[in-house]
Amino acid sequence: MIGIFFVALTALCCLIIVALVAVILGDIAWFGWGSLNLQFLLTAPQQGMTEGGIFPAIFGTVFLVLLMTIAVIPLGVMTAIYLHEYAPRKSMVIRWIRLAIENLAGVPAIVFGLFGLGFFIEFVGRGIDRIFLDGQLAFGQPAIIWAALTLALLTLPTVVVATEEALRAIPVSHREVAYSLGATRLQMVRRVVLPQAVGGILTGGILAVSRGAGEVAPILFTGAAYFLPYLPNKLNDQFMELGYHIYVLATQSPDVEKTKPILYSTVFVLLVLTFALNFTAIWIRSRIRRRLRAEK
Amino acid sequence: MKANAIIKSVAILISMGLIVGAVQAADKTITIKGSDTMVILGQRWAEEYMKAHPGVVIQVTGGGSGTGISALINGSTDIAEASRPMKPAEKALVKEKHGKDVEEIAVALDGLAIYVHQSNTLKTITLAQARAIYIGQMTRWEELGVKLAQIIAYGRENNSGTYAYFKEHVLGNQDFAPEVLSLPGTAAVINAISKDKNAIGYGGIAYGKGIRALKVSKDVNGPAVAPTMANVLNGSYPISRELYFYTAGKPEGEEKNFIAWILGPHGQKLCEQVGYYPLKKAGKAAKKKA
Amino acid sequence: MNRPKTMTRSRFAEGAVEWLIRASAFSAIVGLFLIFIFIGKEALPILTSPDVRKEANISKLFLPQDQAHPYSWQPVSEIPKYSILPLFVGTLKMTLVAVLFAIPLALGAALFTSEFSPGWLKEFIKPIIELLAGIPSVVLGFFALMVMASYVQELFGIVYRLNAINAGIALGLAVIPIVYTVADDALTSVPKSYREASMAMGASPWQTAWRVVFPAALPGILAACVLGFGRAIGETMIVLMASGNAAIMSWNLAKPARSLSATIAAELGEVVVGSAHYHVLFFIGISLFIFTFVLNMFAHWFVARLQKKVLGTI
Numbered sequence: 001m002i003g004i005f006f007v008a009l010t011a012l013c014c015l016i017i018v019a020l021v022a023v024i025l026g027d028i029a030w031f032g033w034g035s036l037n038l039q040f041l042l043t044a045p046q047q048g049m050t051e052g053g054i055f056p057a058i059f060g061t062v063f064l065v066l067l068m069t070i071a072v073i074p075l076g077v078m079t080a081i082y083l084h085e086y087a088p089r090k091s092m093v094i095r096w097i098r099l100a101i102e103n104l105a106g107v108p109a110i111v112f113g114l115f116g117l118g119f120f121i122e123f124v125g126r127g128i129d130r131i132f133l134d135g136q137l138a139f140g141q142p143a144i145i146w147a148a149l150t151l152a153l154l155t156l157p158t159v160v161v162a163t164e165e166a167l168r169a170i171p172v173s174h175r176e177v178a179y180s181l182g183a184t185r186l187q188m189v190r191r192v193v194l195p196q197a198v199g200g201i202l203t204g205g206i207l208a209v210s211r212g213a214g215e216v217a218p219i220l221f222t223g224a225a226y227f228l229p230y231l232p233n234k235l236n237d238q239f240m241e242l243g244y245h246i247y248v249l250a251t252q253s254p255d256v257e258k259t260k261p262i263l264y265s266t267v268f269v270l271l272v273l274t275f276a277l278n279f280t281a282i283w284i285r286s287r288i289r290r291r292l293r294a295e296k
Numbered sequence: 297m298k299a300n301a302i303i304k305s306v307a308i309l310i311s312m313g314l315i316v317g318a319v320q321a322a323d324k325t326i327t328i329k330g331s332d333t334m335v336i337l338g339q340r341w342a343e344e345y346m347k348a349h350p351g352v353v354i355q356v357t358g359g360g361s362g363t364g365i366s367a368l369i370n371g372s373t374d375i376a377e378a379s380r381p382m383k384p385a386e387k388a389l390v391k392e393k394h395g396k397d398v399e400e401i402a403v404a405l406d407g408l409a410i411y412v413h414q415s416n417t418l419k420t421i422t423l424a425q426a427r428a429i430y431i432g433q434m435t436r437w438e439e440l441g442v443k444l445a446q447i448i449a450y451g452r453e454n455n456s457g458t459y460a461y462f463k464e465h466v467l468g469n470q471d472f473a474p475e476v477l478s479l480p481g482t483a484a485v486i487n488a489i490s491k492d493k494n495a496i497g498y499g500g501i502a503y504g505k506g507i508r509a510l511k512v513s514k515d516v517n518g519p520a521v522a523p524t525m526a527n528v529l530n531g532s533y534p535i536s537r538e539l540y541f542y543t544a545g546k547p548e549g550e551e552k553n554f555i556a557w558i559l560g561p562h563g564q565k566l567c568e569q570v571g572y573y574p575l576k577k578a579g580k581a582a583k584k585k586a
Numbered sequence: 587m588n589r590p591k592t593m594t595r596s597r598f599a600e601g602a603v604e605w606l607i608r609a610s611a612f613s614a615i616v617g618l619f620l621i622f623i624f625i626g627k628e629a630l631p632i633l634t635s636p637d638v639r640k641e642a643n644i645s646k647l648f649l650p651q652d653q654a655h656p657y658s659w660q661p662v663s664e665i666p667k668y669s670i671l672p673l674f675v676g677t678l679k680m681t682l683v684a685v686l687f688a689i690p691l692a693l694g695a696a697l698f699t700s701e702f703s704p705g706w707l708k709e710f711i712k713p714i715i716e717l718l719a720g721i722p723s724v725v726l727g728f729f730a731l732m733v734m735a736s737y738v739q740e741l742f743g744i745v746y747r748l749n750a751i752n753a754g755i756a757l758g759l760a761v762i763p764i765v766y767t768v769a770d771d772a773l774t775s776v777p778k779s780y781r782e783a784s785m786a787m788g789a790s791p792w793q794t795a796w797r798v799v800f801p802a803a804l805p806g807i808l809a810a811c812v813l814g815f816g817r818a819i820g821e822t823m824i825v826l827m828a829s830g831n832a833a834i835m836s837w838n839l840a841k842p843a844r845s846l847s848a849t850i851a852a853e854l855g856e857v858v859v860g861s862a863h864y865h866v867l868f869f870i871g872i873s874l875f876i877f878t879f880v881l882n883m884f885a886h887w888f889v890a891r892l893q894k895k896v897l898g899t900i
Contacts, residue, residue, distance in 0.1 A: 003792030007702050013694025014703075014711050017762060021718050024729055024759075049336075075610050082611030086604075099886060100614040106813065106882040107621065107875060108820020109723075110847045114854070114871040119624040122859070141372040153617050160614070186600045214722025217822040217847075221854055226335055226358030229342060238357055243724045243823075250728050250827065252332055252481030256490070256504035259483065263732075267725055278720040282713060366858045389858065446745050453831070453852045454662040463662075471660045474672065477748060477830035477842050480852060484731070484827075491736055492747045 025271070032268025035261040041269070045227065049249060050258040054266050059231050060144070060239035061273075064219075065209045067148035067235075068155065073205050075152070076159025077197075083160070084167040085189055105157035109217035116150035116222035138236050145235040147223035154218055155208035162207060162285070166200020167193060169292040199288050203281045210277035214270065216243040226252070242270045325353040326551055330364020330377030331457050332481065333500050334539055337404060338377055340566050341558055348557075352550055361457030368542055369393060374551060376542040379406065379457030380464075396545035402538040403558055405573040407501050407528040408461065409509040410535075411486065413493045418442050420511040420520035423534060426466050429496060432473025437494065450485050450497035451476045458482070461537050462498055501571055528573050539572070625875060628868035641862035642668045647869070659833035659844070661853065661863045668866050672833040676750070676843030680825055683754020683839060684761050684818040689811055691758075692765035696810075700773035701795040712770075719763030727827035730756035735828065742840065748830035750843040756824045765814040772806020772889075773799060775896055805892035809885040816881040820874055822847040846870050 039053060046052030079097070087094045126140035139145075170193055178188040216224075225238040226248055232239040246266050253259035328338050335358035342354035356377075364376035369389045376382075387398045410426060412418055418440055428434035429449055437444035451472060452459040459478075463469060472478075479485050482499035489495040490506030501509075501523060511520035514534045527533040547555050557563050564574035631638040632647070647670050650656030657669040695715070699708045730752055738744070738752040776799050784794040800807070822845075830842025831852065850867050857864040 003790040006792050006796070007698070010694040010698035010702060013691045014698050017691055017695055017718070017766075018711065018714050020759065021714055024721070024726075025717075027729070027733055028725070075613050078607045078610040079613060082607050086607060087611070097611055097614060100618050102886055103879055103882045104614050104618055106816050106878050106885075107618075108817075108822065108847060108878055110820065110822040110850050111621065111625065111871050111875045111878075114625050114628075114850065114868060115621045117854070118628050118868065119620055123624065137372055141367075141370075156614060156617065184600065186604055210720060214720075214724065216722070216724045217851055220851055226332060227339055227356065229339060229346075229354075229356065243722055246724050246728055247823065247827070248481075249483075250487075250731060251479065251484035253483040255502065256483050256486045263728070267728055270722060271725060274720050274722060275717065278716065279713075282716060360855055362857065363855045369858055386858070448746060454660075455853055455855060455857075460662065469664055471655075471658070471663050471667075474655070474658055474834045475832055475842075477746070477832045478844075478852075479831065480826065487732070488747060494745065495747075 028264065028267050028271060031261070031264040032266075032271075034265070036265045036268060040262075040265060045262075049227070049253055049262070050255045051262075054242070054245060054262075054269065056228060056231055057240040057242045057245040057266070058269070060224075060228075061213050061242045063232055064144055064148055064151070064239060064241060065212045067145060068151045068212050069205055069209060071149055071152035072155050072159050072208055073201065076156050076204060076208075077163050077201055079156070079160045080163035080167060081189055081193070084164055085185065085193060101157045101160055104153070107154075109154065109215050112150050112154045112218040113221050115153075116146055116218060120146040120149055121222065141236070142221065142223040142225075142238055143236040144223050144232050144239045147219040147239070150218045150222050151212040151215060154215065155212050158208045158211060159201075159204035162204030162281075163197060163200050165285075166197040166203070166288055169200070169288055170196045199284050203284045203288070206277050206281040206284070210274045210281070213277070214243050214274050216241075216247055219244060242266060242273070246270065325355060326375065326554060327373045328354065328356045328364075328375045328377055328541075329367045329373035330358070330375075331361040331379040331539070332358040333361075333379045333406065333457060334358075334377040334404075336570050337539070337567065337572055340570055341554075341563055344562065344566060345554055345557055348562075349553075352554075354554065360453075360455040361460070362455045365542065368398075368544060371544075374543065375547075378540045378542060379537065380460040381540065382542055390544050394544045399543045399546055401541040401543075401547075401555055401559075402575060403541050403555075404539045404564075404567045405528055405575060406537055406539055407523045407533055407573070408458065408498060408535040408537065409501055409523040410496065410498050410512060411489050411507045411509055412496050413489055414506050414508045415493050416442060416444065416508070418510065420513060422513050422516055422518075423466055424515065426498075426512075427468065427470075430462070430467055430472055430476060431470050432475060435475075444494050446494055447496060448492055448494045449473070449476045450488050450495055451478050452482070452485065452499070453478045453480050456481075458499060462535075465535060465537075466498075525568075525573055529576060531576070536573075538575075621875065622872075625868055625872045628865060629872045631865045632862075632869050635865075638862045638865050641666055642866050647866070657835045659849070661866070666863065668862070670846070670866075670870060672835045673844055673846045673849055673870070675835055675837065676829070676833065677819060677845040677847070679750045679837060679839060679843050680754045680757055680829060680845060681815065681818040683751055684757035685811070685815055687755050687758035688761035688814060688818075689765055692762045692810070692814070693769055693807065695762075696766050696769035696773055697795055697800070700770055701799060702791060715763050715766050718759065719767070721759075723760055723821060724823040724827075726756050726759050727824040730824060730828035744840040746830060746840065746842050748828060748842055750829060750839045750841065753825045753829035753843065753845075754839070756828050757818050757821055760821055760824060761814040761818050764817050765810045768810035768813055768885075769803075769807050772803040772810065772892055775806065775892070776802045777896065802896065803892065805888040805895065809888035809892070812881050812885040812888065816878045816885070819881075820847055820878050822851050826851050846874055 041053060042055050043053035044056050083094060083097060121140060128139045129137055174192050175188055178192045219241060223238050224241050224244040228240055249259055249263040249266060335356060338356040342356050346352055346354060361378040361380050364378055365382055365386055367373040368376035382398060390398050410421055429447055435447055437447055479488060482502050485497040485499045486502050486504040486507055489497045490504055509523050511522045512534055513520040521527050521533045523533055528536045567574045632642055647668055657671045658667045659669055659672050660667040699711050735747050735752045739747045742751060780798050780802055781794055784798040825845040826848040831844045831848055832842040833844040834841060850870055854867050
């Protein structure tokens with residue numbers, strides 16, 4: 001009898017969590033849907049952000065995650081390939097690398113922001129300016145490239161873990177066949193492993209993008225701008241970003257009532273974006289897992 | 297092959313970016329950085345000026361007065377927008393780093409309002425009362441004759457010019473009480489007050505339902521003045537402030553033209569459009585604050 | 587197409603790519619190392635630079651100062667005061683609420699989905715919790731600031747609308763998915779044979795789950811709690827928006843609180859590079875980094891123990 005009570009209690013936990021999610025999403029969808037239209041998505045903020053749309057923020061977000069992806073995918077995939085295809089099993093190196101990846105995943109986002117400022121902007125950026133540009137200021141200041149690289153480091157563990165899972169799903173026999181045909185290890189990786197791991201890489205990339213699109217703390221000091229009259233078009237431009245735009249609208253607008261619908265719609269857009277990405281990733285991953293189960 | 301192609305394209309992209317960036321950096325653009333209070337204002341100015349002067353690029357970003365000033369010190373902006381005067385120590389840093397004196401240019405006026413919840417029966421407040429509240433000496437609404445309990449005081453984060461101005465001119469440079477809630481922007485303050493009947497807060501002139509701006513008097517005998525444009529312009533409203541542009545050295549070339557245009561009739565007219573006030577006319581003696 | 591040439595060329599290219607793969611494998615280690623070095627470097631002047639130490643040093647950061655305000659965080663002042671103890675208190679206060687709110691819920695949910703629920707229900711609940719994980723923290727912060735705060739205030743009858751409880755609950759929402767995912771993994775990794783043996787001896791599903799599966803998965807569950815704790819300590823945007831940010835030295839949960847992370851986020855944009863304030867903020871950053879690092883090592887150790895335990899007994 002007591003057992004049933006406790007089982008019910010755990011079910012209640014689930015119910016509470018599901019209800020909380022429903023309330024949050026419901027509230028945002030209810031108020032966010034209203035003022036959402038194509039015009040809103042395609043115009044820039046006007047009249048001190050009390051009118052107009054969020055196009056520059058959407059553009060900035062896409063540009064940012066694109067740069068981030070270019071940096072993080074090769075790095076993450078090669079790390080996973082090394083861990084799974086190159087390094088000797090259970091070696092010290094592997095343990096250290098895995099430990100570092102786990103730890104990297106647990107570093108608070110704001111610490112990445114500090115790192116971006118201290119390393120990319122003050123060290124790398126200033127260094128480039130000093131060495132190549134005679135001290136003229138171009139890269140030693142907040143810029144989209146530094147924000148993207150900071151986010152790339154933040155999302156590296158996501159990509160590595162997802163890629164590794166995909167590599168694990170590839171049967172050993174495939175690799176053995178490749179070797180028996182005289183392939184070198186790199187040829188094997190390129191022709192056998194990579195094509196089969198595309199799904200996993202895609203999953204990792206998408207999850208990284210969805211994480212990167214929503215993180216605000218790392219970009220606060222590394223490149224996000226409150227408002228820009230133009231779209232970023234080079235690597236050392238600043239940029240507007242959806243998550244940061246939400247923060248700005250929620251805290252800084254001069255007219256609270258007029259901003260509210262815009263704020264809700266912006267939140268709604270960001271949520272739809274991240275959820276669409278997440279669901280795609282979950283879907284691809286579940287397909288990989290099903291295949292993995294079938295192989296076993 | 298695939299890996300190679302990816303690596304190649306990444307390398308090309310990055311080097312292209314570097315080249316483009318370097319070339320673009322050589323182009324003369326005016327960058328303005330600083331006060332979030334002023335970012336909309338600066339933006340309007342830039343927009344109109346660029347319309348009238350094609351070929352000039354002016355970029356405006358916010359972050360806070362402190363952000364702009366440190367950008368000026370670090371050399372990452374041409375003009376710093378600030379809603380508080382620059383400190384002597386900060387000016388010295390610019391001089392030390394760039395060998396140039398800081399040029400201060402007042403560009404507009406702003407009124408700072410003290411807000412309460414609309415249901416609050418308090419209509420006026422003296423500067424002394426506001427100080428007592430914010431340094432933590434007065435914590436109950438009863439002390440002001442209002443039938444409410446505890447005073448919940450909202451303020452701004454310490455990186456804002458509004459914080460610095462309020463601290464200097466209302467608190468007489470004493471520290472804020474630790475219990476003052478600090479929020480990251482005027483909207484957050486307005487929003488918090490509108491939902492909290494015990495609240496009091498300060499911020500730029502802003503709009504929102506559920507809040508009311510108090511009339512402010514300089515001392516007990518002085519008249520209580522509402523934060524309106526007329527009162528700010530004639531100097532009777534006690535907490536108004538000038539908003540500034542700062543440059544390292546005298547502005548030259550396009551920068552000089554831009555600033556002259558701002559101080560001219562076109563630029564000053566735009567102030568009113570975005571919730572600020574034009575500078576006092578030369579005829580009226582500007583009230584100097586101690 | 588002459589054969590030897592392509593051979594050497596391809597061998598050269600192959601060597602280069604393999605070298606690249608090996609090199610990038612160390613990116614995570616290098617990244618962690620660089621984070622430590624470059625944040626530590628900016629924090630170091632608090633210990634070494636005489637100029638900075640005049641304004642801020644370890645004793646000013648941690649020990650009581652004057653009589654009236656022994657611990658005060660007033661970095662923008664005639665005499666800047668950098669006591670970080672109120673920030674510690676604020677962080678711990680909110681983390682405590684978050685953990686107390688999130689861990690029971692998440693563990694309960696993990697037990698339910700791994701032990702009791704029919705498969706279709708699990709397939710329904712799991713994605714919803716992943717959905718919660720996908721909500722960006724700035725959105726949770728927005729929700730806590732605009733909507734939740736009023737309800738929390740009413741529910742608990744709190745004077746302050748923005749307070750540690752409100753921020754803590756919002757933080758908890760960010761912690762739930764982490765604890766749930768790791769705990770669920772731990773519970774499902776317990777071999778079926780455990781459950782079968784327990785049931786065969788006449789234990790009820792609850793007894794099996796609570797007396798057999800849960801203890802077997804305990805290291806993993808501890809890891810889940812530790813990871814959740816680490817996330818709550820470092821989370822920034824939620825507390826920045828929902829906590830009221832008043833740096834007070836009080837354990838009262840109904841009062842506002844200022845966290846270490848929110849302090850960095852609110853103030854770093856403003857400070858002059860190289861000032862004492864700048865170095866203090868980096869000092870806070872390196873402290874956060876070290877905390878979470880240690881917590882992660884604990885979690886790692888717990889998981890390793892779980893694996894050993896489970897694998898060793900199959």
